[in-house]
């Protein structure tokens with residue numbers, strides 16, 4: 001990639017205090033470049049989700065600024081905000097599919113911001129977009145489920161539909177908040193491989209919160225460690241000593257550090 | 261998506277959506293039903309809008325309540341509440357015993373429960389005002405007809421809730437008591453009732469809320485309470501007075517609803 | 530061997546006082562309710578009338594079931610169904626915006642939804658019969674007035690049920706639409722409505738059961754349906770006619786309850 005060092009996400013003094021006084025993020029300064037695959041690790045409650053949800057502004061930050069590809073998402077409003085979000089795909093731990101809609105319709109959700117409202121209302125997605133959705137489903141190996149209802153699928157399949165949704169959205173950034181936390185090891189690998197594919201094949205910048213150190217080591221190029229809302233470690237995965245993980249998990253609870 | 265021959269990958273096109281017959285059937289039933297019922301009832305929006313001023317006129321008159329009339333209204337509202345309390349009391353009491361009779365984990369005989377459930381289902385179908393009209397025909401106009409109607413109505417509402425509550429209880433205690441040789445009544449008081457009492461109270465309160473509402477109109481057909489004045493004032497076009505009655509009814513009903521539902525919440529915690 | 534004495538069950542005095550207070554208040558209310566009730570004025574003919582009604586139920590006037598002139602039981606029942614159907618449909622449509630207004634969600638101020646809830650409580654408490662009479666003044670006596678009265682009155686309950694479903698909705702799907710750049714309207718179309726649909730349909734069907742019962746009494750005030758012939762039969766003491774009408778209502782309501790219960794069980 002020619003401009004591998006163009007910043008994609010810039011967090012400047014970002015902080016977040018929840019209405020009840022809980023500090024979610026404290027003075028975060030981060031620059032994530034185009035095409036990076038970043039894993040965020042930290043104890044439960046450290047603020048990983050808060051960080052991700054601030055980047056696409058599912059929650060408002062209380063201070064600081066976040067730039068997406070040079071544009072401030074924290075200052076954007078209305079249509080402008082939605083257009084920035086269009087460039088940020090998100091994968092959730094609980095998949096967040098519309099359970100009673102068909103798989104196809106769920107994938108097409110990735111496309112809504114490309115259409116004027118009235119067209120989506122009457123389900124007037126273009127033939128190309130429907131075909132693209134179908135191709136996205138083929139990439140994650142779910143072509144034959146295209147007309148099934150989302151809740152008829154297994155957890156792993158549902159997460160793959162969510163990945164197809166992101167493919168259909170064709171964003172520059174993917175935020176994945178513990179995408180594998182409710183899946184078995186085998187399926188988790190498969191999901192992570194899909195994310196890797198999006199990163200390598202389409203050059204999408206990936207930020208993934210992971211609980212599993214093992215997966216983090218296997219897929220991450222860069223590690224960001226978070227504790228109590230602050231960045232406590234930031235470095236290349238290849239240069240990260242084991243002690244960092246033990247340190248972040250503060251001794252950890254064994255399960256996460258275990259590898260086979 | 262690589263294929264063996266090394267050619268460019270063939271991307272299959274999106275298959276046609278499966279034809280879902282049932283969805284169409286439901287859509288046709290809905291649209292057909294709307295069409296037919298609009299015809300049958302002669303409902304027409306143009307007519308409504310043409311005469312809408314008649315409707316709003318009444319509303320406007322009602323919105324200028326005649327407060328001097330409230331002296332007459334309030335005693336009758338109290339009477340109405342009394343009817344609701346009595347109806348709730350008698351109806352729930354009867355339902356209490358009846359529900360024990362039709363709960364399959366208390367009475368094992370399928371024929372008995374079946375027959376009594378059938379009777380219950382029949383009673384449940386009859387609406388409150390119809391019961392009122394029937395009891396007025398039987399015992400004459402007055403509060404007694406109202407209390408009877410509300411009792412039967414309450415019975416219908418709560419008996420089903422009661423027996424379903426009984427059937428969802430944990431069967432362990434029943435079996436334990438049966439094992440030590442307890443009789444039916446001991447099983448009921450020691451194993452069943454402790455588990456369902458809060459539900460019963462909550463359902464009774466719920467029935468009371470419904471009854472307060474129902475009792476306010478029973479008087480319209482002569483079954484006692486404030487409804488009588490509703491009819492009288494409407495008949496002679498004294499809408500300010502109708503308005504007074506309605507405002508008082510609404511306040512009382514909303515208040516009782518609020519208190520009772522809070523009580524139910526507290527109970528189920 | 531020494532055994533410990535059984536201690537009395539631990540119970541806080543405050544709690545005991547509260548329980549007793551509630552019991553005493555309830556009893557007092559009950560006793561108060563018995564005052565000034567005239568249970569004495571039962572007509573002497575009551576027993577005979579009960580006999581006649583049961584006799585009428587056992588010997589219903591079958592000839593009234595179908596006469597072909599549109600003044601028979603089947604036509605009246607059919608009209609009742611139509612009133613309930615259309616009334617329920619109208620109220621379901623009106624209920625939607627009210628439900629979103631009254632639902633307590635994080636997107637709006639609590640005061641807004643509280644106000645919506647109060648408005649719904651008032652609609653619920655506004656007597657249906659009065660509403661029917663008001664519509665009779667507007668569109669004349671007949672089924673249309675019944676439809677409109679039902680359509681408006683049911684909103685109070687239906688919108689309340691709808692709003693509860695909205696409150697219990699899974700937020701996740703909404704977030705997914707927002708995250709991919711969707712507007713509020715997109716969230717509504719792609720996540721909220723599809724997730725909401727089953728409970729909307731189920732609640733509407735349930736309301737149809739209730740509306741059917743209402744529709745069969747609205748006739749008592751001249752708003753169409755089976756209520757009017759029943760009232761006439763009662764007034765003229767045509768007991769076998771009363772019998773067949775009651776049978777008709779019971780069977781109709783049972784069948785409709787059964788069908789709607791069946792559909793609702795299919796929905797989940």
Ligand SMILES: Nc1ncnc2c1ncn2[C@@H]1O[C@H](COP(=O)(O)OP(=O)(O)OP(=O)(O)O)[C@@H](O)[C@H]1O
Pocket residue numbers: 018019020022023024042043044045046047048049050051
């Ligand atoms: N809506 C909220 N209101 C108040 N506090 C919140 C809210 N959401 C999160 N928090 C708090 O903010 C802190 C960070 O939470 P966050 O969800 O970001 O943690 P996390 O690192 O994602 O944890 P996990 O690994 O369990 O998902 C926690 O203390 C949490 O309790």
Ligand SMILES: [Mg+2]
Pocket residue numbers: 048049050177178
């Ligand atoms: Mg989290």
